[in-house]
């Protein structure tokens with residue numbers, strides 16, 4: 001992958017409710033960081049746009065851009081994508097954000113409390129629109145039901161070259177685990193299913209798929 005520059009989004013995003021609270025998700029960032037490391041070890045230069053995680057990464061080929069919100073992740077992705085040969089969207093981006101985050105801490109009360117949420121921008125779909133013929137775009141789908149059907153819809157809707165599907169129905173797959181069980185779905189081939197493996201090994205399978213795709 002020498003001479004390739006690749007953008008990776010990873011981890012969760014945090015959407016502010018008030019100065020001490022946010023809406024987030026259980027993404028650990030492990031899958032995205034493992035892919036960044038595998039690509040960097042194969043000679044690629046990586047721009048890793050990461051939401052808040054507990055992970056450390058230190059590699060001369062990896063430039064890490066720290067972001068917090070979906071909006072910041074979107075802006076950093078748009079800013080960097082045109083300089084890259086492609087992108088891998090592993091982040092669990094919040095789909096909604098509080099419409100009016102408040103400046104002061106919300107106090108305890110006896111009534112129900114509602115927060116109005118407004119949709120965030122879809123980073124993968126936006127990059128899918130900007131993608132040129134020489135760029136690739138890989139997405140992830142984490143599903144609980146109708147997995148292949150939903151993954152195929154996302155593949156088309158976001159203009160992805162392939163999508164990595166993990167199902168929450170598979171034990172040891174998805175958020176927080178050190179392992180993952182994936183299938184790779186592309187528009188012109190049968191789905192490829194992989195065994196449950198360490199995320200570092202899953203990263204190798206994904207990078208090998210990408211190498212095959214780039215050589216075609």
Ligand code: CTP
Pocket residue numbers: 009070089090091092093094095120121122123124125138139140141142154158
């Ligand atoms: N994605 C993104 N920006 C968003 C939402 C999702 O870039 N605002 C990317 C993810 O990084 C992933 C792919 O889109 O690569 C699919 O994400 P997923 O959460 O499975 O799908 P959504 O489009 O959010 O649809 P839903 O949550 O309704 O299943």
